[in-house]
Amino acid sequence: MxxxxxxxxxxxxxxxxxxxxxxxxLDRAAAFSPSAWETTQTDKLRQQILDQIVFRGVPEKWIHHQTRVEQAETIQTGNHYEIQKVRLEVLPDLWIPGLLYFPLKSLDPEPNPESRIPAVLSVNGHIGYPGKSTGFVQRRCINLAKRGIITLHLEWFSFGELSAPNYKHNRLAYLDLCGVSGLSVFYLAMKGGLDLLWEHPQVDRKQIGMTGLSGGGWQTIMLSALDPRITLVVPNAGYIDIANRLAHRGDIGDLEQNPTDLIALSDYTHLTALLAPRPALLIYNEQDDCCFVADRAKPAVYDPIRTVYALIDDIDNESTFAYHKNINPGTHNYDRDNREQLYRFLNRHFAPRLIQDQDIPCESEIRSFKELVVGLPEKTANFRTLASDFMENxxxxxxxxxxxxxxxxxxxxxxxxxxxxxxxxxxxxxxxxxxxxxxxxxxxxxxxxxxxxxxxxxxxxxxxxxxxxxxxxxxxxxxxxxxxxxxxxxxxxxxxxxxxxxxxxxxxxxxxxxxxxxxxxxxxxxxxxxxxxxxxxxxxxxxxxxxxxxxxxxxxxxxxxxxxxxxxxxxxxxxxxxxxxxxxxxxxxxxxxxxxxxxxxxx
The missing domain is CATH 3.40.50 (Rossmann fold)
Structure with a gap:
């Protein structure tokens, strides 16, 4: 006793x-100074992040893997767009299901069959089992397709068709333990979606946007900061700086959002600066019940970067780098108000001007999880199998x-x-x-x-x-x-x-x-x-x-x-x-x- x-x-x-x-x-986190930021150094920082963080220890065959696309069923919706089910092999034996919402009606009164049209890469967040069939995701993708925008929505690890245990996000640690960046798998997955759009014969390469909520917002900042092929960026409640993560545990997130050594080299404020001079709209929510509350995020990752955009000639700083605080409903959402902010921003920066800024009702077009299943090959890799392959050697x-x-x-x-x-x-x-x-x-x-x-x-x-x-x-x-x-x-x-x-x-x-x-x-x-x-x-x-x-x-x-x-x-x-x-x-x-x-x- x-x-x-x-x-x-x-x-x-x-x-x-x-x-x-x-x-x-805080003593070891990379500090951001707007006045010291040099736009001439952005390419160097991008390459450092890719080499030292994203692709650290990653085999060349992964880095240079050419995304392979398999097309499955096509759903004819009867509403001026179709949904093409696709599978992407983003690294050897790792497949990601996706849905390509393809517009069938041109908004141009005199369409040219050879003309290219804008595209958006849409990505999941932590939205539960439904994954890509989640209602607000479908509404966004349908609306974009009806606006004449080719929209690819990817399934994300741990959700939907990728909900098996060995796709849990923190199991990327298996690869880290083996000296291979687990972050690379997340990066290559979303890069594979961008590759599909980039190579699509009807996509205008000068007009490729990216957006997503929560973990989708994180994916959006990560890929857009490091791959300039993304030309318009709209993350929604996706990230914040290290000081806020320390003060608010709900802002910390999963392991991919805090990858090994990243913040020693670049905080998320730096990643936001890497978006310049491209149009970017940062969306945050007033009373977010998950993370990254708007009034904390704005001074952390938006206000400091206004100075960076102000250094760039020939752009309208206010309209090119924008911020929106969602009040209705103000929770962790990509509902009507936030979707309309996206459409308005696309209308402002993608030419020709599309149609109305308002959400187009489409409740009758929402499909079930089962209807949107793409299917995976019998052999597909996951974090455990990838790590085991390295261990064997x-x-x-x-x-x-x-x-x-x-x-x-x-x-x-x-x-x-x-x-x-x-x-x-x-x-x-x-x-x-x-x-x-x-x-x-x-x-x-x-x-x-x-x-x-x-x-x-x-x-x-x-x-x-x-x-x-x-x-x-x-x-x-x-x-x-x-x-x-x-x-x-x-x-x-x-x-x-x-x-x-x-x-x-x-x-x-x-x-x-x-x-x-x-x-x-x-x-x-x-x-x-x-x-x-x-x-x-x-x-x-x-x-x-x-x-x-x-x-x-x-x-x-x-x-x-x-x-x-x-x-x-x-x-x-x-x-x-x-x-x-x-x-x-x-x-x-x-x-x-x-x-x-x-x-x-x-x-």
Whole structure:
């Protein structure tokens, strides 16, 4: 009972930990300065993002894969447009279903059969199982087709026909673990849709727009910023800057929205600046019940970029770079008001002028999920199969050189700078404060009788309270025990965020959660040895994450670790993929490129 009381009485200030975490992120995020922005550098930044972020570790055969299009059934609607069902192979064996809404009635009073017409790439967000059959998506695509615009709407991973578990967005981490950018799969999927429109004989290449809500808004900013073939851009509630993501957990999103190292190079403010000089309308919603509330988004990603557009000659800044705050209904939506903002913007910038700005009623034309199923080949890849293919080609790896391991972990040396402990000779609790501001709760216990045999450092994924049985056994055996909650274990989680959200934000600014945990453990080991004048200590870990952290620390400071025992640990990092483990349950283990160079050594 005394053990439990000591542990339960050991609390840390998670708000102070949150502040330290925020500072860690903000210090490493790329800052945007409107006055320092140089339009001549946009191509360079685009290429850096593509080379260093999107296509990092990606094989050439993926990057240069020519999108293959298969056409399935065509639905004759009888309403001056048809719906062509298509499948796109966007990288080898990975197929994306799509619907091509094709206008059959020209708006030109004297149509030229050889003339080309505008096109829009329409993309899904996080809209649930219906995917591309969602009502507001169909209304938008039908309206665009009736305005004489060829519209391609793509299914998105985890929804509709791609709703199988191994299309879950955060399972892109399987590829990251193998040293292959998981973001690339998302990018190549939407690029494949653009390729289809670009090669279509009736599409005017000078008039290709892109739009989507939520994750579709994210897709819109990501592809449009990096591929100038998109000539008009309308993201709806799709993104915000890193400062707002820190302050509002609902703005964080999934792993593709916080890809490894992106924000160290370019925040979403930079991506918005990359849209210039093309027409762009940023739509946000007044009382968005999901994310990116309008009054937060405008000063973050719209106002700073007005300066960038103002630097460009020969454009009307106000009409070319526009902002709309939706009030009715003001929630997370692409309903009538937002759709009409899209039509109005298209009318302003795509020539010839189309028809009315108002939504065209089409309720009787909305089709069921079943009617819009495209179908997929029997063999189609997913995040798990793609990662498994890379794993098969890895040689058996164990330990690697210290320098290489530190590079993979983005390792930064750390040290304990302050100790706060309260208690007596038998047991004490408190916290350790590190030079980077992070905090770790700690408890010290000594055996009640007899002399100490050795000192054991005890760490566990679930925190100190989960180690009470181990503590009891070790103390009875005459061992002194020091129990610590490493960063993102037990109590040591910043307030108001999940461990997976913290981990992805750490990675997107160029650090690694696993690197911070390992550096922290190395610092704790060194602190214990100095405090008690010990040449070495032993470590007992319980859990997947702390087991790997202990293995890494033992490799980086072998002179300090006498013995390592891991309980409930992985047998190999490959288990993360082979057993389809969720990123959310052990996010720091999905460290970019770790499996490519390191795995657990048999002991």
């Amino acid at each position: 005394e053990l439990q009381q000591t542990i339960q009485a050991t609390n840390i200030d998670t708000c102070a930990l949150q502040q330290a975490f925020h500072q860690l992120i 890895f040689e058996e790896v164990g330990s690697v050189g210290e320098g290489s391991l530190k590079d993979i972990l983005c390792f930064q040396e750390s040290e304990v700078v302050e100790t706060q402990l309260e208690g007596n000779a038998d047991g004490a609790g408190g916290q350790l404060i590190f030079d980077n501001g992070l905090i770790a709760p700690i408890c010290e216990f000594r055996p009640a009788i007899g002399s100490e045999i050795e000192t054991i450092l005890l760490i566990a994924d679930q925190g100190m309270e989960a180690t009470i049985p181990d503590l009891t056994d070790l103390l009875r055996a005459g061992r002194s025990v020091i129990a610590v909650d490493l960063f993102l274990t037990g109590q040591a989680v910043p307030a108001e965020m999940s461990t997976s959200q913290v981990a992805m934000l750490i990675s997107t600014v160029g650090l690694r959660g696993l690197g911070l945990q390992t550096a922290q453990l190395c610092a704790i080991i060194d602190w214990i040895c100095q405090r008690y004048d010990l040449p070495q200590i032993s470590i007992l870990s319980r859990g997947r994450t702390t087991g790997i952290v202990a293995e890494l620390a033992a490799q980086l400071c072998p002179h300090r670790v006498a013995d390592l025992t891991t309980q409930d640990a992985l047998s190999s990092l490959r288990d993360l993929i082979d057993n389809e483990m969720e990123y959310e349950n052990c996010p720091t283990l999905f460290c970019f490129g770790l499996l490519q160079h390191f795995d657990i050594c048999p002991r």
